[in-house]
Amino acid sequence: MKGKSVYIETFGCQMNVADTERAVTLLRAAGYELTKQDDTADVVIFNTCSVRARAEQKVFNRIGEVRHKRCGKEPLIAVTGCVAQLKGEALFAQTPAISVVAGTRATDRLPDLIERALNGEQKLLDIDERRKGEVWDVSPVERHSPYVAFVPIIEGCNKFCSYCIVPFSRGREQSRPPQEVITEVRRLREEGFREVHLIGQNVNSYRPPPETELEGFAGATPFSRLLRAVAATGMERVKFTTSFPRDFHPDIVRAIDEFDNLCNWVHLPVQSGCDRILRAMRRGYKVADYLACVESIKSARRMIALTSDIIVGYPGETSDEFAETILLVQQCQYDGLYIFKYSERSGTPAANFPNDVSDIEKTKRFMALESVQRNIQRKVYNGYVGRKLSVLVEKGSTRHAGQLTGHSKCNKVINFTGSLDFVGETVEVCILEAKENSLYGKIIDSRVDPSSSHR
Ligand code: SF4
Structure with missing residues (x-):
């Protein structure tokens, strides 16, 4: 729907992150603008996790917080993901501010549900199975x-x-x-x-x-x-x-x-x-x-x-x-x-x-x-100290200027000093120091043949 803004917040595992990426792709294609502002968005979506009772409770707290910030126009609130799938219709009774409940298999129907709710339909529930031939595209x-x-x-x-x-x-x-x-x-x-x-x-x-x-x-x-x-x-x-x-x-x-x-x-x-x-x-x-x-x-x-x-x-x-x-x-x-x-x-x-x-x-x-x-x-x-690891540089460190961070093929977090120009590149790093959950080293070759480093 043109001109409406959507804020989406994701809880839980990589599967939920992937579902959110798909949902956002579909919502943008349907004309929605995505925003990082939960206090001004027309639509607020919580993509939820139910693996622990505490994770589930967090969603209800967040709904309360968002509503509290908005003294005035309430956003349309949608709950998607695992809590939506498990609790279904009961969510409407538990938190009447919720307008849409869409389960784990309803991602591609979400833009349609949101549009219907914005057009005035009340308490929309979709915890059905996936559509055959569903498209998994992510922009x-x-x-x-x-x-x-x-x-x-x-x-x-x-x-x-x-x-x-x-x-x-x-x-x-x-x-x-x-x-x-x-x-x-x-x-x-x-x-x-x-x-x-x-x-x-x-x-x-x-x-x-x-x-x-x-x-x-x-x-x-x-x-x-x-x-x-x-x-x-x-x-x-x-x-x-x-x-x-x-x-x-x-x-x-x-x-x-x-x-x-x-x-x-x-x-x-x-x-x-x-x-x-x-x-x-x-x-x-x-x-x-x-x-x-x-x-x-x-x-x-x-x-x-x-x-x-x-x-x-x-x-x-x-x-x-x-x-x-x-x-x-x-x-x-x-x-x-x-x-x-x-x-x-x-x-x-x-x-x-x-x-x-x-x-x-x-x-x-x-x-x-x-x-x-x-x-x-x-x-x-x-045991990694003194070894060379191929590192995919993912970002600059937020805490230490001039520090870069990335992962090795063996999924270790590697930190080292270097220019932000390396972000997105694969570099070879010699490991100099081991800390509890990460390794520290220095770049020895920024033109790594990705297949050459075994670690
Ligand atoms: S039931 Fe849960 S813990 Fe067991 S394999 Fe499935 S997802 Fe993993």
Whole structure:
């Protein structure tokens, strides 16, 4: 609708960021102006996350804040994403200021819903399935970075881990046809993007309809075939996240070994190092299965950086079972670890179990695991000192003038001194110092052949 301004705020994961990029592309094409001002916008959209109860509550706080600022003309408020999908119509009763509720599969219908609401239709709800043949186009100017693009390849989740709300908010797994993914990556390359992240709740569960499978690409699974096909587009760097352990096939490691532009980083959440807890979590694998995946990753030709997620204090987790998690972390020697204290998510099976590990105990376990990981990480990061890494320079540092920052292929944050002219370029950096979560170095070659540096 011509002349109306839209403010959009995104919560949560990369999938939500990618959905917002699509929504903004569609809204601009429909004639809306995008604004960063929530206090003057005609339309305010909150693209929401429901993974934790706290994230959900944040949305209601933000709606209150925006309305409070506007003494006078109220904006049209739309709630999209996971909270919209889960709560549906109930949101209208909970917060009457909301005019549009659009779920995780309604992104391409959002401009139409907003227009109808601006024309006076009340309480519009769309939590339906995706339209067949839905277009996933994102304008390059709406991407979160001019150099790095998120490309969703699979949506939803069929795993139903006992503590997780995602299968309910994002629905069942749906894979994009590979040709569509390849076309998007080729176009991104032409537009000047240097790196793509193939994203999804579980990328390696990728299973497109058989009739859409690509021909001419070898591989033991549809995902490893897709990886090879994406690598063959010549995109400078390809990363992918998140991988699910039960669906992790060693052919993924072989593909990384074959193509230097497939980045040497795997994020493989384990969640616990105890078989009984993994069973209670309904993760569908045992510690030994996970360690077999880790072994295949560690035996790659290139050193592959490995990161993971762990939940401490799951219902019934004893201190001996937690000790098994510590042991697993020591065995895996992760490059990075995201640790979460278990928190009950209503609507999940685990919410029916007694949340019997006290908060004090959860904090103790969190800190103990964090300390173990900190020691491991110090060793891992110190191992980079003296090495050369290829770095995609993403921006100048906001805190230190003359400092640049970017990521290596192994997904380390690298800081170094240099001119802003390097932003958007790939440079070779010699690492001089390791800090807790980042590396510091100096440029040694600004004309790096992107395929030459293995790290
Ligand atoms: S794999 Fe498990 S934790 Fe991950 S999104 Fe699916 S249900 Fe949630």
